[in-house]
Each structure stands twice: as structure tokens, then as C-alpha cells.
Amino acid sequence: MGHALEGKTDVLKTVDHMGNLILCSYTYAPSVRMGIVAKIFLNDLRLPFLKTALLTYLGAFVLFFLGGLAIKMTAAPLFRNWKKTQRTGNHEQNLHKLATTDNLTQLYNRQHFNKQMAYGILLKERQNCYLALILLDIDYFKHINDVLGHLTGDVVLKTLSELLSCQIRKSDILARWGGEEFAILLFDSDQKNARYLAEKLCTMIGEYDFGIGKKVTCSFGVTVHRKGETDIDFIKRADDALYAAKRSGRNQVVAR
Numbered sequence: 001m002g003h004a005l006e007g008k009t010d011v012l013k014t015v016d017h018m019g020n021l022i023l024c025s026y027t028y029a030p031s032v033r034m035g036i037v038a039k040i041f042l043n044d045l046r047l048p049f050l051k052t053a054l055l056t057y058l059g060a061f062v063l064f065f066l067g068g069l070a071i072k073m074t075a076a077p078l079f080r081n082w083k084k085t086q087r088t089g090n091h092e093q094n095l096h097k098l099a100t101t102d103n104l105t106q107l108y109n110r111q112h113f114n115k116q117m118a119y120g121i122l123l124k125e126r127q128n129c130y131l132a133l134i135l136l137d138i139d140y141f142k143h144i145n146d147v148l149g150h151l152t153g154d155v156v157l158k159t160l161s162e163l164l165s166c167q168i169r170k171s172d173i174l175a176r177w178g179g180e181e182f183a184i185l186l187f188d189s190d191q192k193n194a195r196y197l198a199e200k201l202c203t204m205i206g207e208y209d210f211g212i213g214k215k216v217t218c219s220f221g222v223t224v225h226r227k228g229e230t231d232i233d234f235i236k237r238a239d240d241a242l243y244a245a246k247r248s249g250r251n252q253v254v255a256r
Contacts, residue, residue, distance in 0.1 A: 102176040104154060105161035110183075113175035117185055117231055120173075124225055131225040132186040132194035133238045136201070139217045139250040141180035152212050153180075159210055160218075167201060191224045191255055198222050198253045206251055217251035 100112035108116070117133075124131040138144075138156065145153040157180065164174055164182060173185040186194050198220040210216045221242025225234050237256050245254040 105158055105176050107161050107165070107182075108173060108175035110175060110177055113173060113177070113183055113185065114231070116173045117234075120185055120187060121225060121231055121234070123187075125227070129188050130190045132189040132191060133223055133225070133234060134184040134186065134194060134198050134201075135177065135221045135235075135238045135242045136182050136184075136198070136218045137242055137246070138180040139219055139246070144212070144214065144216075148212055148214070156210055156212065156216055159208075160205065160216070163205065163208060164201065167197070167204070189224075191222065194222050194224065195253060195255045198255075202251065202253055219245040219250045220253040221245060222253060222255040 100108055102109045120131050123129070138160065141153065141156070144156060157176075160182070161174075161176070164184070168174055168184060168186075171187050173183075175183050177183040184197075186197070189197075202218060202220055206215065206217045208216070219242060221238045221240065221244070223234070223238040223241055241254040241256040244256075245252050248254065
């Protein structure tokens with residue numbers, strides 16, 4: 001029958017070895033390396049309109065087949081580009097998470113917390129609203145590590161992170177400040193509300209069973225940002241309040 005042009009159809013009217021008059025159609029699609037052969041026995045077609053109908057059907061089938069190939073060839077590059085974009089987006093999200101998250105507790109790290117605090121101070125100065133800071137530190141954490149082991153210490157850190165996360169608002173920023181120390185930035189909260197939250201957390205932690213055969217407590221320092229002061233002064237006042245709580249016996253809240 002000869003070779004069909006690539007992606008097109010050849011139609012040949014011939015006689016087979018049995019003497020039947022037939023009409024053959026052959027379509028080859030190089031993109032999928034596949035051909036389609038259609039054969040019609042013209043001797044069985046007694047009426048002209050049946051011949052016309054079948055030929056029309058055959059042509060429509062071929063057009064449908066080639067149309068499907070065209071859609072496939074067009075859509076495939078678009079799909080590959082979409083997948084590539086998705087992978088790129090996921091990669092960027094993973095990099096952002098690594099840069100802003102503490103690996104052990106999955107809380108924000110100190111670097112990201114500092115950026116959020118700088119933004120909070122700027123917002124507070126512009127809108128004349130409140131901004132509070134709570135610093136807390138696990139009491140006798142070195143003793144937990146030395147006696148019970150660092151793996152137990154990690155359990156305490158992760159459990160405490162989950163407890164704190166459940167007690168703050170979505171607008172608040174919770175971070176692992178460093179070691180056994182944590183920080184909470186409270187937007188639009190005055191010192192009274194911040195102290196209330198700190199005392200609530202202090203009581204909850206002291207009553208919670210961490211499953212290590214030992215009571216775990218925390219000391220808290222609370223303060224609010226004062227107009228015109230730097231972030232360094234803001235942090236120092238909260239840190240001073242925290243260490244005042246430790247000097248006073250631990251497991252308590254001091255506000256300044």
C-alpha cells in the first residue's frame with residue numbers, strides 16, 4: 001500500500017487476494033510510533049449513501065485521532081512546566097522554613113523572631129498600640145540534662161513548645177530564644193494582659209506531667225515596649241525581669 005506521510009492518512013482502493021473490492025485507510029503518528037489501519041469491503045455496500053456515510057465516519061475517526069495527538073503534544077510541555085514550577089515553589093518553601101524554624105521544636109528561631117519584633121515595634125509606633133514581650137526559661141534545665149540525659153531534655157523542650165503553642169493567639173509570635181529559653185511577642189497586649197498570660201502559663205507548666213519522673217517549672221519575665229526605645233532596651237528589660245524571677249526562687253512571674 002506504500003508509506004503514509006507522517007501524521008497524515010493514505011487511502012487506497014484495491015482488490016484483496018479473495019477478489020473483494022476494498023477501501024483501505026492507513027494513518028501513522030510518529031510521536032507515539034503507532035499506526036491505524038481501517039478497511040471497508042466495498043462489495044458489501046449496495047447503496048451509495050452508505051458508502052458516503054462510512055467514508056465520512058472514517059474521516060471523522062482519523063481527525064479525532066490526530067486531534068488527540070495534537071492535544072497531547074501541546075499539553076505535555078505545559079504539564080512539565082507546571083510540575084517544574086511546583087517543585088521550585090516547594091523548594092523555596094523548604095528553604096524559608098529552614099531559615100526561620102528551630103529544628104528541634106519546630107518553633108520560630110531567634111533570627112526570625114527578631115525580624116518580627118522589629119516589625120512589631122514599627123507598627124506599634126505608627127498605630128500607637130501596645131506591644132508586650134514575655135521571656136521564659138526552664139528552671140534547673142542543666143540538672144535535667146546532666147541527670148536524665150540530653151534526650152530527655154529534648155523531650156522536655158518539645159513538649160513545652162507544644163504546650164505554649166496551644167495557649168497563644170495566632171497573631172502572637174512564639175520562638176525558641178536559645179537553649180532552654182523561649183520568647184513570646186504579643187501584639188496589641190498591655191502589661192496586665194501579658195502578665196495574666198504568663199501567670200497562666202507558669203501554673204499550667206508546673207502542674208503538667210512531662211513524663212520524666214520530675215516536675216518541670218519555668219520562670220517568666222514580662223514587659224511592654226515604651227515609646228521611642230530600641231529593641232535592645234525592650235529585650236533587656238524583659239531579660240532583667242526574667243532573672244529577677246529566678247533570683248526570687250524561680251517558678252514565678254516578674255513584670256517590669
